Amino acid sequence: MVATRRLQEDEFKACFAEPMTNVTAKAEAAVDIWPYIEALNLDEIGLPYLNDVHYVYRDAQNRFDQVLIGTGRFNALLVIVVDLRKSAVLGHFLLDLNKEGGLSGAHVRSV
Secondary structure (H helix, E strand, O other), X not given: OOOOXXXXXXXXXXXXXXXXXXXXXXXXXOOOOHXXXXXXXXXXXXXOOEEEEXXXXXXXXXXXXXXXXXXXXXXXEEEEEEEOOOOEEEEEEEEEHHHHOOOOOOOOOOO
């Protein structure tokens, strides 16, 4: 069984080194992430389902790839962080774009 690890926000942010480069079109998989993804408990993460890989970004120091996967939640992406030096999945982080962008959802009202 594959062990999974939810990254804390500070751990996730430590995987950034500007500028992040979009390597989606040319990225070679350093590791097969799908066994890791299949081991995730989506209920614990709060996701109904996962879609395909949308983007892959690499940090400026070539330490980490961040694989962004679409989810069944509006403006939320599951990020799988791959440690390139160890050729292993470091962990995952749920990136809530509403939270990151300062949106609370208060603008949404029932009609």
